[in-house]
Structure formats: C-alpha cells, structure tokens
Amino acid sequence: MKKALVVLVFLCTVCSTITYAQQSAQFTQYMFNTLFYNPAYAGVEGITTITAFHRTQWAGYQPTTGDLSGGINTQVVSLNTPILKLRSGFGLHVVNDRIGPLTNQEAQASFAYHLGVGAAKLSLGIRVGAFSQTIDFDQYRWVDPNDPLRKAGKDSQMRPDFSAGVFYRARQFYAGVGFKHLVDTQFNFGGIDTLNNPLQNHMTVTGGFDYEPTYRLRLTPSFLVQSDLNTYSFDIGVMATYNDTMWGGLSYRQQESLIGMVGYSFFREKSLKLGYAFDYTIIAQEAKATSSHEIMVSYSLPVSSAGEKKIIRTPRFRQ
Numbered sequence: 001m002k003k004a005l006v007v008l009v010f011l012c013t014v015c016s017t018i019t020y021a022q023q024s025a026q027f028t029q030y031m032f033n034t035l036f037y038n039p040a041y042a043g044v045e046g047i048t049t050i051t052a053f054h055r056t057q058w059a060g061y062q063p064t065t066g067d068l069s070g071g072i073n074t075q076v077v078s079l080n081t082p083i084l085k086l087r088s089g090f091g092l093h094v095v096n097d098r099i100g101p102l103t104n105q106e107a108q109a110s111f112a113y114h115l116g117v118g119a120a121k122l123s124l125g126i127r128v129g130a131f132s133q134t135i136d137f138d139q140y141r142w143v144d145p146n147d148p149l150r151k152a153g154k155d156s157q158m159r160p161d162f163s164a165g166v167f168y169r170a171r172q173f174y175a176g177v178g179f180k181h182l183v184d185t186q187f188n189f190g191g192i193d194t195l196n197n198p199l200q201n202h203m204t205v206t207g208g209f210d211y212e213p214t215y216r217l218r219l220t221p222s223f224l225v226q227s228d229l230n231t232y233s234f235d236i237g238v239m240a241t242y243n244d245t246m247w248g249g250l251s252y253r254q255q256e257s258l259i260g261m262v263g264y265s266f267f268r269e270k271s272l273k274l275g276y277a278f279d280y281t282i283i284a285q286e287a288k289a290t291s292s293h294e295i296m297v298s299y300s301l302p303v304s305s306a307g308e309k310k311i312i313r314t315p316r317f318r319q
Contacts, residue, residue: 024180024202025074025097025104027053028251028259028277028294030224030235035080035091037204037224038178039110040125040167043082043089051298052077058281058289072099088113089123101139105132106161120170127163131199132156133187159185159199175207200228216243237261244270257281257292273298 027033033053034041057072078093091110097103108129115122134156142150165178181199189197208222217240224235237251237259244265251259256279263275279292 024226025055025076025095026057027055027074027076028235028253028279028292029053029261029275029296030206031208031220031222031239032273032275032296032298033076033078034167034176034206035078035110036076036093036095037180037206038125038165038167038176039091039108039127039163040112040123040165040176040178041089042080042091042110042112042123042125044112044114044121044123044167044169045080046082046084047303048079048081048301049298050077050079050301051296053294053296055292055294057292059291059293061289074098086113087115089125091127101136103134103136105134106130108161108163110163112167117168120168123167123169125165125167127161127165129161130158131161131181131185132158133189133197135189155189157187157189159183159187161185161199172210173208176205178204178206180204203227203229217241218244220249235259247275253279255283257283263296269300269302271300271302273300 025036027036030037032051035051053074053076055074057074059071061072074095074097076093076095078091080089080091082089089110089112091112093106093108093110095104095106095108097105106129108127110125110127112123112125115124134154136154137151138153144150160183161181162183163178163180164182165176167176168174180202182201183199185199187197187199203226205225206223208220211219211221213219220239220241222237222239226233233254233256235251235253237249239247239249239261241247246265247261247263249261251261253259259277259279261275261277263273266272266274273296275296275298277294277296279294281288281290281292
C-alpha cells in the first residue's frame with residue numbers, strides 16, 4: 001500500500017504538466033510569460049508590465065477513482081520592470097498550481113543585469129524565492145482504511161528556491177536558457193520517508209524570430225523546450241500579428257495537443273493585451289479530457305520620454 005500511495009502522489013503531481021518536470025506549471029502562451037521561465041528576462045524589454053494568467057487544464061476531467069476536487073488549474077501574476085540607471089531589471093511572480101489534492105505555490109523575485117552587445121542586449125539573471133507544496137489527504141480514497149500511512153487534513157511544507165538564466169534580445173530575434181530549482185530541496189510529507197518529493201532541477205530553452213513580410217504583418221515562429229535533464233518535451237508554433245493590434249497563432253505540444261491562440265491589444269499605445277488559448281488533446285484522450293483553456297491579461301505602464309521637459313502650469317500665467 002505504501003508503494004500505491006507514492007505512485008498516487010506522483011501521478012497527481014505530474015498531471016499538471018507534460019514536461020516531465022513535475023513541479024513546474026504549464027502554460028500555452030509561453031511567449032507572453034517569459035519571466036516565469038527565465039529570470040534573465042527581467043527588465044529586458046525596457047517597460048514595466050503586469051501580467052496575469054489563468055489556465056484550466058483538461059477541463060471537466062475526473063479520474064476513475066477519487067474526486068479531483070477543484071480540477072487542474074493554474075494562476076500566475078507577474079511584475080516585470082527595468083532599472084535603467086543600473087542597466088538591469090527586476091521581476092516578481094506568484095504562482096498557484098492546483099492539481100486536485102496537491103497544490104504547488106511559489107513566490108519568486110528576479111534580478112537581471114543587462115550587457116550591450118552591439119545593437120542587442122545580453123542579460124544575466126538570478127532568482128530567489130520560496131516554493132510550497134500542500135497535500136489534502138482527505139481527497140484520497142484508501143483501499144485499506146487501517147493503512148498506517150493514512151492521514152487526515154492537509155499537510156503543507158515550504159522550502160527555499162533558487163534559479164538562474166541567460167537571455168539574448170536583438171531587434172528581430174530572442175533566445176534564452178533558464179535553470180530552475182537549483183537548490184537541493186526535499187519535501188517529506190508527514191515525516192514519512194516514502195513520501196519524499198524533491199524539487200527536480202529543470203531547464204528551459206526559449207527562442208523566437210520576427211519576420212515582417214509586409215509593413216502591417218509580423219510572423220513570429222517560436223519554441224519552448226523543457227527538461228528535467230533526463231527527459232524533455234517541446235512546444236513549437238507560429239504567431240501572426242496584424243498592425244501590432246491583433247494576433248492569432250497555432251502551436252503543437254509534443255505528445256499532447258494542438259493549440260490555437262488569439263489576442264487583441266487595446267488603446268492607442270497597445271498597453272492592454274488580452275489573449276486566449278485553446279488546447280485540443282490529440283494524444284491519449286481516453287486518459288484525459290479533450291480541451292484546456294488559458295486566458296492572459298497584460299498591462300504595460302506608459303513610458304516617460306527621457307529628457308523631455310515637464311510643463312508646469314501656474315495660475316499666475318493662465319488666462
């Protein structure tokens with residue numbers, strides 16, 4: 001029975017991600033969520049941006065045994081801002097990733113230093129924060145009600161976390177490598193050795209290229225590769241953006257799904273962005289649900305023009 005419980009905890013952990021890196025949340029619109037994957041992205045774009053995601057994985061999914069109460073869903077909120085005087089950037093993100101009885105939560109702060117490489121920018125970043133896991137034992141069905149491993153209620157543990165990364169940004173091209181969970185950390189629920197759940201080292205590689213066939217149309221092929229240094233998975237797709245206002249794209253996730261994405265930028269400055277992604281499961285539909293849904297909202301603060309003189313109005317000289 002001990003082995004059965006260990007397997008159950010492991011399966012509940014990995015079902016939120018097909019990346020084989022069990023503590024990492026999964027996002028379809030990864031191209032709008034680069035800070036989550038790589039701390040070196042902090043401040044690279046030179047603007048302050050607040051972004052929020054909500055993802056429902058395998059909508060309506062229920063296992064054959066047990067109740068997946070609350071389903072599989074993930075939320076992340078991030079802040080990304082440059083520190084121009086220091087040639088650097090700062091980022092902050094908070095994640096809530098719920099997979100039935102298991103909930104992963106993290107709060108992370110990123111700092112990146114930017115180096116000029118010709119007309120491009122090379123960024124080196126680090127991240128420190130906390131990673132928490134919570135198991136609700138009441139959501140499990142026990143074959144043996146007298147099993148010595150049986151517990152009631154919730155058990156939560158928090159551990160420190162550390163990440164690092166490198167990111168390169170040119171006018172039409174970007175690429176980055178991030179390394180997450182570099183601290184050797186173990187979760188030991190209930191003090192039971194057989195329930196040890198370590199934070200796995202995790203590497204992500206991202207990249208993309210902007211191609212403009214016309215003045216108003218921009219095509220952006222991009223990819224995301226994720227690995228726990230033993231196995232890997234990848235997303236690959238292309239986005240078409242019209243007049244810097246509306247976009248749509250298609251993507252493929254290895255051994256998982258086909259994806260469609262649409263979005264729109266509001267206001268004259270294109271400061272508010274709203275995106276939606278729909279995942280259609282094409283692999284192992286009998287063990288999953290057929291669709292996943294993801295919503296993205298992003299707002300960029302206005303950029304003040306450097307060196308521009310402020311107009312100070314006084315009643316003495318006003319008509």
